[in-house]
Amino acid sequence: MSQTEHDQKIIKYRPYILASVMLAMFVGAIEATIVSTAMPSITADLGGFQLYSWVFSSYLLMSTVTVLLYGKLSDLFGRKPVMTLGMSLFLIGSILCGFAESMEWLIAFRFIQGLGAGAVLPIATTIVGDIYTKEERAKIQGYLSSVWGISAVMGPAIGGLLVETVGWQYVFWVNIPLGLLSLTGLWLFLKEDVEKNRSPIDYKGAILLTLALTFLLYLLVEGGVSVSWTSVQAIVLLVLAALLLVWFVLHELKVEDPMMPFSIWQNRAIFIANAASLMTGVLLIGISSYLPAFVTGVMEEDARTAGFTLTAMSIGWPIAATIAGRLLIKIGYYKTSLMGGSALILGTLLFVLMKPEYGPWWAAMSSFFVGVGMGLTTTSFIVSIQSAVPWNLRGAATAANMFMRNLGSTIGVALLGGVLNASIQRSFTADESDELNGLGVEAVNSLLEEEQRNTLDPDVLAGLQEAMTGGLSTVYLIVFGFAVAAFILLFFLPKNE
Numbered sequence: 300m301s302q303t304e305h306d307q308k309i310i311k312y313r314p315y316i317l318a319s320v321m322l323a324m325f326v327g328a329i330e331a332t333i334v335s336t337a338m339p340s341i342t343a344d345l346g347g348f349q350l351y352s353w354v355f356s357s358y359l360l361m362s363t364v365t366v367l368l369y370g371k372l373s374d375l376f377g378r379k380p381v382m383t384l385g386m387s388l389f390l391i392g393s394i395l396c397g398f399a400e401s402m403e404w405l406i407a408f409r410f411i412q413g414l415g416a417g418a419v420l421p422i423a424t425t426i427v428g429d430i431y432t433k434e435e436r437a438k439i440q441g442y443l444s445s446v447w448g449i450s451a452v453m454g455p456a457i458g459g460l461l462v463e464t465v466g467w468q469y470v471f472w473v474n475i476p477l478g479l480l481s482l483t484g485l486w487l488f489l490k491e492d493v494e495k496n497r498s499p500i501d502y503k504g505a506i507l508l509t510l511a512l513t514f515l516l517y518l519l520v521e522g523g524v525s526v527s528w529t530s531v532q533a534i535v536l537l538v539l540a541a542l543l544l545v546w547f548v549l550h551e552l553k554v555e556d557p558m559m560p561f562s563i564w565q566n567r568a569i570f571i572a573n574a575a576s577l578m579t580g581v582l583l584i585g586i587s588s589y590l591p592a593f594v595t596g597v598m599e600e601d602a603r604t605a606g607f608t609l610t611a612m613s614i615g616w617p618i619a620a621t622i623a624g625r626l627l628i629k630i631g632y633y634k635t636s637l638m639g640g641s642a643l644i645l646g647t648l649l650f651v652l653m654k655p656e657y658g659p660w661w662a663a664m665s666s667f668f669v670g671v672g673m674g675l676t677t678t679s680f681i682v683s684i685q686s687a688v689p690w691n692l693r694g695a696a697t698a699a700n701m702f703m704r705n706l707g708s709t710i711g712v713a714l715l716g717g718v719l720n721a722s723i724q725r726s727f728t729a730d731e732s733d734e735l736n737g738l739g740v741e742a743v744n745s746l747l748e749e750e751q752r753n754t755l756d757p758d759v760l761a762g763l764q765e766a767m768t769g770g771l772s773t774v775y776l777i778v779f780g781f782a783v784a785a786f787i788l789l790f791f792l793p794k795n796e
Contacts, residue, residue: 312488313430317439319484320423323386324446326477327419329454330358330412335587336458336606337470339595343748344467347402348741352716355588356516357406358413359712363705364509365417367558370425370698371501373418377491378426383482385418390478397468412471421701426489428685428693442621443681456610459603501558504551508558511543512709519713563696566687568632571792572680573703575636578785579676580707582647585715585778586612586669593771594662596746597655597764604659611663612670615642619674632679633792639675640786642668647782650775655768676785677704711781715774722770727762735762743767 334354342348365385373381392412399405424443431439461469518526518536526533551557564570591605598604619639626635646668653661680700688696723743727735734756745751746763755763 312490315484315488316426316430317442319481319488320426321443321446322477322481322484323382323419323423324443326386326474326481327389327416327423328446329457330416330474333454333458333470333473335609336454336591337462337467338588339592339605340462340467340748341405342402342744343751345399345402345405346741346744348744350402350406351592352588352712352719353406354402354409355584355712356709356716358409358416359584359705359709360509360512360516361410361413362416363702363709364505364512365414366421366698366702366705367508367695368501368505369418370421370695370701371556371558373422373425373698374692374695375500378422378429379485379489379491381418382422382426382485385415385422386478386482388412388415389419390415390475393471393474393478396471417705421698424681424701425685425693425697426485428697439624442624446617454606454609454613456603456606459601459606463601463603499556501551501554501556504547504554504558507543507547507550511540511547512706514543515540516709516713519710519717521717559699559702560692560695563688563692563699567791568683568793569687569696569699571788572684573700575640575676575785575788576680576700576704577707578781578788579643579673580704580709581711581714581781582643582669582778582785583673583704584708584711585774585781586647586650586666588712589715589719589771589774590662590666593767594659596743596752597768597771598659598662599749599752600659601749608659608662608666610666612666612673615667615670615672616674619671620678621674623675623678626675627679627682631794632683633789633794636676636679636789636792637786639672639679640782640789641672642675643672643782644779644786646670646672647775647779651772651779653775655764672782676789707781715777718777719770719774722773723766726766726769730762732758732762734759735766 338351338354341354342351369381369385389412392408392410392415395408396405396412399408427439427443457473458470461467461473514536518533518540526536548561551559551561564573587609590608594600594605594608619642623635623639626638646665649661649665649668653665681697684696684700685693727742730736743763743766745755746760746767752760
């Protein structure tokens with residue numbers, strides 16, 4: 300097939316390819332909000348609130364580490380086969396998660412799910428970068444970013460409905476028909492003309508990064524809980540993580556075909572976009588992971604209402620993403636990004652000021668502004684990055700940005716989970732009453748289900764809710780700090796792009 304014939308086929312089938320890509324992104328994006336909404340019910344059923352953050356950390360760890368490897372593989376072998384591998388692993392993990400009989404097994408199956416998830420979002424975004432011109436991408440990336448918003452609108456609603464009707468297991472199983480339909484569309488309509496490349500795959504880099512993040516993740520989650528911050532174990536974990544990260548960077552700088560091509564980071568737009576994505580990843584996971592638990596356990600609302608508070612984030616996201624596509628053309632990504640950063644600061648500040656008596660509408664309003672900020676910034680970042688590199692680096696460059704946001708979420712859920720657990724434990728230890736003084740973090744499991752809350756002594760219930768409120772207040776203060784850091788970084792973006 301000549302290049303002209305290949306291009307004509309791509310143009311002919313672009314609407315079908317775009318639909319398949321958006322469906323794949325929807326499957327990957329909905330996972331965050333739908334599982335967050337179901338987590339109070341899952342924890343009430345399986346127990347183990349002290350392992351709550353590990354359900355997110357295990358998934359994020361594998362998706363973060365593998366996103367770079369998948370991005371490089373897609374540049375070498377094409378987008379379609381790598382997407383097929385990733386989606387297949389994701390769906391297998393989804394099936395297994397629904398059969399988990401303990402929190403430990405759920406965490407193990409989430410590793411498998413995350414192993415595949417690392418391919419879905421970055422490669423879907425890269426395919427769009429391949430089949431549309433630079434001028435068209437701003438508009439199309441706005442559509443893609445809106446998928447995050449639509450998924451967040453539907454995710455909590457679907458999650459709440461499934462939990463209250465057929466059970467939390469279907470939160471994972473709903474992925475299966477959607478994922479299979481997406482793959483069918485890609486294999487029918489996406490015709491790739493890939494120049495075969497025999498460059499070696501950087502497996503060593505993947506292993507080094509996996510080990511470094513695993514040690515760091517464990518320390519952040521368990522620090523202050525099962526591992527004292529001043530203990531020898533904590534110091535050893537920190538040193539190992541630091542040494543492995545340094546080794547990874549040195550390896551990537553000298554290897555012939557690195558998993559993380561640091562050369563692209565010399566472009567200031569890419570460097571700043573990636574650094575800001577790290578910050579937004581932390582704040583996004585901090586809100587989406589723990590807001591449902593706060594609304595359910597402290598505000599004493601049902602799963603549907605908890606889902607609604609996250610849905611508001613998604614209403615803001617697609618609206619802002621669609622507007623961002625137009626703003627990028629009119630005012631450029633510098634001003635568009637600053638507008639997004641301002642919305643993130645406003646949204647996270649509202650979370651800092653939130654009190655239980657303000658009710659779910661305050662939480663929803665806060666989520667909405669965070670969604671606006673994410674819609675404006677993510678669209679700006681992807682368009683600017685894909686315009687800065689050629690085809691043979693587009694997969695790696697897109698994956699690098701996804702990696703930084705996932706890395707932020709991975710570190711964020713671990714760090715914030717550790718902060719929350721430690722704060723709750725300190726609250727119990729400092730309490731003078733015998734009913735609370737000897738409790739562990741797992742005691743807050745009883746807050747997450749109405750029947751269990753109703754059996755608690757009023758003083759114990761108030762003490763548990765106060766402990767969770769105090770812990771989450773600290774979490775939201777940290778999230779606000781990351782929003783401010785991201786906003787400051789945006790001022791260093793090139794102004795003339």
